[in-house]
Amino acid sequence: MKILLVGEYSRLHNSLKEGLILLNHDVTIVATKDGFKNYDVDLPIHKKYTKGFLKKFKNIIYRLTKIDLESLQIKKQIIKLKPKISDFDIVQFINEASFGCTASIEKDIFDLISTWNKKVFLLSCGADYISIKYAHDGKPRYSILTPYLNGKHQFLSNYGLKFLQQDFIELHNHIYQSIEGVIASDLDYHLPLKNHPKYLGLIPNPINTEELEFKKLKIEDKIVIFHGINSHSYYKKGSDIFEEALSIINRKYSDKIKVVTVRSLPYNEYIKSYNEAHIMLDQVYAFDQGFNALEAMAMGKVVFTGAEKEWLDYYNLIDDAVAINALPDAERIANKLEWLITNPEKIIDISINARQFVETYHNHKYVAEQYLKTWQKHL
Known part of the structure; x- marks a missing residue:
């Protein structure tokens, strides 16, 4: 056709x-x-x-x-x-x-x-x-x-x-x-x-999973947290809430994390910019994942994004197994980040699950x- x-x-x-x-x-x-x-x-x-x-x-x-x-x-x-x-x-x-x-x-x-x-x-x-x-x-x-x-x-x-x-x-x-x-x-x-x-x-x-290479995450030094900001969508994506959560977590775990923030990059630069990340902060005000989140999940990142109960029910998933639901609450996002920082084996598990999910459904x-x-x- x-x-x-x-x-x-x-x-x-x-x-x-x-x-x-x-x-x-x-x-x-x-x-x-x-x-x-x-x-x-x-x-x-x-x-x-x-x-x-x-x-x-x-x-x-x-x-x-x-x-x-x-x-x-x-x-x-x-x-x-x-x-x-x-x-x-x-x-x-x-x-x-x-x-x-x-x-x-x-x-x-x-x-x-x-x-x-x-x-x-x-x-x-x-x-x-x-x-x-x-x-x-x-x-x-x-x-x-x-x-x-x-x-x-x-x-x-x-x-x-x-x-x-x-x-x-x-x-x-x-x-x-x-x-x-x-x-x-x-x-x-x-x-x-x-x-x-x-x-x-x-x-x-x-998602073209053939073009997005999955690399098994290794945590040898600091956990890298990536936050890609689209300046035009700063509030709509909840970037202000993510920044507040990062401020909270940085006060407690600055010796264990590295935060990478970029702004309004072209697509090809953007997708390269989070290569070394373990965790990606995508968006807050969503029930499901958009394109940026899914591509990052395909590459094995642990993504904070829309992963609400409706999404869990639709795909028959359990909470925090494939992606992290980013609620519009900086304290709760910080608590989830702390859970991952103090349980790094969870990062590895979610990373593998995320890739399998994208391969299966997307x-x-x-x-x-x-x-x-x-x-x-x-x-």
């Missing part, structure tokens, strides 16, 4: 493409490069107004006219690509707003690509209307909106609140009327979608097979 993957977050579509190619399918990705992360894209969409004078000019024009120059030039690029992004059997959009445009331009792009191709599917991956409304209504115990609701407003746009605006609600409704169905990439998107008539089920994030070829089965039901 010919498959077009539209948009890219956290390398999800790249890993899915690699799995689909192993199954002898023809796959193309059209996307922007996801900011500083700079993932590979077959047909890159370039953003022109991201910094300096052009960014200021774009903002002035938008304030005066409500015309977004970036969105318009992205739409022009899509139209020019028509010969290369037409006549595919399957199209999958990674999000309701796959290109970060205004709602009206996202609708135009969605309609163009849908018209040029056959069956269209959607991923619930990253913020979208249903997941943000679910969080805003206070249905989960905590969510990516928790820091916002607690007054932590560093980058307001990063919380996905635009999806609650009327124009994005209309975009959501339009897309859902047109697609064959929507697939959740993990439990944080599965729970809001349960019982929705367009919901096709949860398919776990695909292997990119296995996940690609699940996507194919879901898509083929609608051909």
Whole structure:
């Protein structure tokens, strides 16, 4: 089959493409490069107004006219690509707003690509209307909106609140009327979608375990704790809570640990930067693991991330066996770190279990097979 993957977050579509190619399918990705992360894209969409004078000019024009120059030039690029992004059997959009445009331009792009191709599917991956409304209504115990609701407003746009605006609600409704169905990439998107008539089920994030080498951890001197900060998502990921927990643990065990902190690295640099780590601090406000956590787990790191009871039940796991649930509480995170520091054999055990878990449930070829089965039901 010919498959077009539209948009890219956290390398999800790249890993899915690699799995689909192993199954002898023809796959193309059209996307922007996801900011500083700079993932590979077959047909890159370039953003022109991201910094300096052009960014200021774009903002002035938008304030005066409500015309977004970036969105318009992205739409022009899509139209020019028509010969290369037409006549595919399957199209999958990674999000309701796959290109970060205004709602009206996202609708135009969605309609163009849908018209040029056959069956269209959607991923619930990253913020979208249903997941943000679910969080805003206070249905989960905590969510990516928790820091916002607690007054932590560093980058307001990063919380996905635009999806609650009327124009994005209309975009959501339009897309859902047109697609064959929507697939959740993990439990944080599965729970809001349960019982929705367009919901096709949860398919776990695909991880290319062949490219991520597992190295059995050795603890010969200090335990290395890695904290990778995305400056734009500092509060949303709970980095402030991790830093508070590290401060607590450093006061007690500075002679036994080494803390490595990096900020906003491109993907290839980022994944190399935690090679020597034993423990990785990923994110707080999640019930399941995202891409960064899963890739680190595949490499045998002990990851503090979303590993809530709902996730344990879904995969029939026990607490602290595969990953450490990072609750929004610095003292409790510090206590878990202390448990690992004083019981280093647990680090080795969890490391092995983490790799086995990713190989079992997230292997990119296995996940690609699940996507194919879901898509083929609608051909």
